[in-house]
Amino acid sequence: MKQRIGVYICHCGGNISDYVDVEKVREAVAQNDGVLIAKTTMFACADSNQKGMVQDIKENQLDGVVVASCSPKLHEITFKAVVERAGLNKYNYVHANIREQVSWPHSDNKAGATQKAIQIVKAAIAKVRLSEAIEPLEVDTTQAVLVIGAGVAGMKAAISLSKMGTKVYLIEREPFIGGRIAQWDVLCLTNETGKELVSRLYTEIVSNKNIALYTGAQLVDCKGSIGNFTAKVKLSPRYVKETCIDKEILKKAINACPVEVPDEFNFGITKRRAIYHNFPAEYPQTAVIDMNSCTRCGKCTEICDKIDLNMKEEFLELKVGSILVATGFDPYTPNEGEFGYNVIDNVITLSQFKRLLAFSEPGKLQWHDKPVKNVAYIYCVGSRQVDGNNKYCSRYCCTATINTALKSNDKFPELNHFHFTRGIRTYGKQEQLYHNASKSGHVFFQSYEDDPCRVEHKNNKTTVKINDILTNRKELEVEADIVVLVTGMVPRSNNNISDILKLPRGRDNFFNEIHMKLRPVETVIDGITIAGACQGPKNVVESINSALSAAIKTYSFVGKDKLMVKPEVAEVTPDLCKWCDECTKACPFDAIFKNEQGVAQVNETVCKGCGMCLPVCPTNAIQLKTFSDIEIASMIDVLANEL
Amino acid sequence: MSTSENPRILVFSTVKISDPAIDMAGLLKLHYSSKVYTISVPCSSAVKPRWILRALEKDFDGVFIAADGTDCPYGESCTEKTGEIVKKTHQLMKERNIDPIRLKMAAICSVCSEPFIKQINNFSNTLLNLKTKE
Numbered sequence: 001m002k003q004r005i006g007v008y009i010c011h012c013g014g015n016i017s018d019y020v021d022v023e024k025v026r027e028a029v030a031q032n033d034g035v036l037i038a039k040t041t042m043f044a045c046a047d048s049n050q051k052g053m054v055q056d057i058k059e060n061q062l063d064g065v066v067v068a069s070c071s072p073k074l075h076e077i078t079f080k081a082v083v084e085r086a087g088l089n090k091y092n093y094v095h096a097n098i099r100e101q102v103s104w105p106h107s108d109n110k111a112g113a114t115q116k117a118i119q120i121v122k123a124a125i126a127k128v129r130l131s132e133a134i135e136p137l138e139v140d141t142t143q144a145v146l147v148i149g150a151g152v153a154g155m156k157a158a159i160s161l162s163k164m165g166t167k168v169y170l171i172e173r174e175p176f177i178g179g180r181i182a183q184w185d186v187l188c189l190t191n192e193t194g195k196e197l198v199s200r201l202y203t204e205i206v207s208n209k210n211i212a213l214y215t216g217a218q219l220v221d222c223k224g225s226i227g228n229f230t231a232k233v234k235l236s237p238r239y240v241k242e243t244c245i246d247k248e249i250l251k252k253a254i255n256a257c258p259v260e261v262p263d264e265f266n267f268g269i270t271k272r273r274a275i276y277h278n279f280p281a282e283y284p285q286t287a288v289i290d291m292n293s294c295t296r297c298g299k300c301t302e303i304c305d306k307i308d309l310n311m312k313e314e315f316l317e318l319k320v321g322s323i324l325v326a327t328g329f330d331p332y333t334p335n336e337g338e339f340g341y342n343v344i345d346n347v348i349t350l351s352q353f354k355r356l357l358a359f360s361e362p363g364k365l366q367w368h369d370k371p372v373k374n375v376a377y378i379y380c381v382g383s384r385q386v387d388g389n390n391k392y393c394s395r396y397c398c399t400a401t402i403n404t405a406l407k408s409n410d411k412f413p414e415l416n417h418f419h420f421t422r423g424i425r426t427y428g429k430q431e432q433l434y435h436n437a438s439k440s441g442h443v444f445f446q447s448y449e450d451d452p453c454r455v456e457h458k459n460n461k462t463t464v465k466i467n468d469i470l471t472n473r474k475e476l477e478v479e480a481d482i483v484v485l486v487t488g489m490v491p492r493s494n495n496n497i498s499d500i501l502k503l504p505r506g507r508d509n510f511f512n513e514i515h516m517k518l519r520p521v522e523t524v525i526d527g528i529t530i531a532g533a534c535q536g537p538k539n540v541v542e543s544i545n546s547a548l549s550a551a552i553k554t555y556s557f558v559g560k561d562k563l564m565v566k567p568e569v570a571e572v573t574p575d576l577c578k579w580c581d582e583c584t585k586a587c588p589f590d591a592i593f594k595n596e597q598g599v600a601q602v603n604e605t606v607c608k609g610c611g612m613c614l615p616v617c618p619t620n621a622i623q624l625k626t627f628s629d630i631e632i633a634s635m636i637d638v639l640a641n642e643l
Numbered sequence: 644m645s646t647s648e649n650p651r652i653l654v655f656s657t658v659k660i661s662d663p664a665i666d667m668a669g670l671l672k673l674h675y676s677s678k679v680y681t682i683s684v685p686c687s688s689a690v691k692p693r694w695i696l697r698a699l700e701k702d703f704d705g706v707f708i709a710a711d712g713t714d715c716p717y718g719e720s721c722t723e724k725t726g727e728i729v730k731k732t733h734q735l736m737k738e739r740n741i742d743p744i745r746l747k748m749a750a751i752c753s754v755c756s757e758p759f760i761k762q763i764n765n766f767s768n769t770l771l772n773l774k775t776k777e
Contacts, residue, residue: 105669615688
């Protein structure tokens with residue numbers, strides 16, 4: 001039990017003391033058991049007060065400290081650092097929130113606020129009295145990082161990490177790098193094409209000795225924890241050797257392939273062979289055989305001796321200190337009949353339309369041999385759903401659509417654009433595009449979510465009708481040669497990374513960060529960060545920003561030989577454990593195992609301190625450090641005592 | 644709304660999700676009863692039934708679990724697990740002749756300040772009605 005406790009009660013200018021009688025709080029707690037010093041201070045976080053606290057702790061040999069001030073989200077770290085500077089263990093510090101949870105919400109009731117502040121500070125004192133000095137767990141760190149996904153976010157993160165001197169293993173499941181960006185043409189604002197961007201990043205990666213790039217590489221297993229992960233990666237063969245550089249021979253081999261399948265790169269609007277190669281933005285520039293489609297007829301091997309259908313898959317075992325996940329997104333696929341998709345011939349998605357524009361010859365745009373002049377865009381398909389699960393805005397699609405429409409006129413000047421929106425969200429500098437489109441004669445309509453536009457196909461004509469709220473709900477209709485569904489982003493459908501790494505997902509089903517603002521690239525799995533659109537809809541700039549942020553955070557895990565990890569983990573009292581297996585079933589991180597003595601044991605470096613194992617133990621054999629039964633009970637008792 | 648008759652409520656909130664919502668309620672000067680106290684835990688699935696029972700037996704009128712819900716950074720199973728804790732505790736409460744209505748759970752996300760106030764006010768009213776009946 002701590003008996004030399006220092007208590008500091010902050011005025012926070014007047015944010016607290018305007019509503020809480022801080023002197024009364026001080027008097028009420030000064031005589032509490034174990035309290036040696038109780039002071040009020042105008043600004044607890046001020047340098048002068050911090051120095052005073054350090055002096056108090058040293059001169060009076062304080063063994064516990066409580067600061068009652070603002071939310072712990074703001075200054076708990078500050079005051080923990082203060083006590084550490086004074087030589088005290090930071091777990092002998094407890095923070096009391098008397099601003100956000102007392103003075104502000106109870107500014108209408110000063111007496112009540114003061115009484116509540118007294119109880120909260122007393123509860124903090126009760127907790128610190130029972131606090132134990134615990135030390136962070138020290139783990140050795142492997143100074144290497146695994147980056148999963150070689151889209152724009154993964155590539156930028158890999159380059160950034162390599163520049164900091166870290167060894168990077170960059171793995172890409174697909175045979176070519178670039179992710180979704182490779183499929184895009186001119187990007188907004190920079191006017192760089194997806195191919196140029198991917199090409200630039202690829203050149204930088206292959207010339208960087210710190211980065212090992214693997215394509216056709218899929219994470220299949222991962223063991224270990226922060227500082228020491230062992231990742232097992234399956235390498236799928238290309239079946240075409242890198243020495244295959246004769247383009248003419250390869251072209252003949254491709255043409256000899258009798259198999260034709262929908263081309264995913266063009267979102268199914270064209271066909272490709274089982275052996276394929278040479279899309280505009282594909283790197284590395286070596287062809288590949290899709291073994292799911294290949295019939296092994298051998299016709300390509302008869303033409304090109306660099307093709308080997310007997311190549312085998314290989315496995316890599318990578319030892320890394322941290323993992324950065326940048327696995328990207330899928331474009332939303334509309335349901336059958338959703339705005340006529342897959343039912344009306346000339347209804348396609350924005351992704352398909354962009355590819356159509358990219359590979360069509362300049363001049364006249366055609367869809368299924370018919371000229372295209374009027375293009376109708378229907379926004380928010382698969383985003384901001386009223387009935388579906390995708391409640392979120394996909395952020396990039398308004399800008400992408402307007403940018404695509406504007407740029408399309410450079411190549412196809414005859415196109416007319418009609419935008420059926422639910423309110424345009426071209427935020428930031430992108431607003432200029434909306435302005436330009438409006439000035440260029442694009443027509444914008446708007447409807448509410450409960451009254452969306454309709455697509456009809458009669459007498460060989462496709463029309464889009466809307467009750468336009470910009471013209472007082474007047475029904476307007478446009479005859480369209482092609483209807484483009486502006487589809488948003490959804491999480492990757494075939495992404496098993498979540499299961500392997502035990503990464504939690506949010507309610508939008510994208511990977512979940514710890515806190516969107518305070519810890520935006522960290523996951524609850526220590527040592528694993530997330531970047532780019534695997535975390536939620538983002539445009540290119542936002543993806544790159546998050547990638548650079550994740551790279552910095554990741555480097556903080558592997559930049560040194562040793563790493564300190566939080567010691568607030570579960571611990572088992574062996575004498576109480578009867579091994580019923582309930583705790584292992586409750587633990588989402590496989591941090592608990594049955595040891596040689598036949599009782600539960602916690603792997604401290606794997607445990608995340610969530611406490612899910614606590615309530616399921618029938619013998620109450622598990623405690624969570626800093627949230628133990630006696631600490632919680634002491635707080636409950638004190639808080640109840642006022643009553 | 645803060646009177647001496649206001650029911651006394653202990654809130655188990657979570658460090659990463661519901662704490663920010665409750666803090667933001669303060670920031671927005673959204674008022675609620677000063678008889679509402681908060682103890683922070685890492686995850687709502689970590690609340691032990693014995694903690695809830697202790698609070699109720701120590702004269703708190705009610706216990707409110709501000710659950711992480713689907714936002715829980717530790718995984719999707721949180722909602723289900725917290726629900727199990729509430730179910731189990733309700734049973735224990737019945738065995739001790741404590742009205743199960745005194746324990747309430749609701750998902751409070753990190754920006755759910757207004758829903759928090761609404762939930763707490765509704766719970767206060769429920770507990771006040773219970774007191775009146777008693």
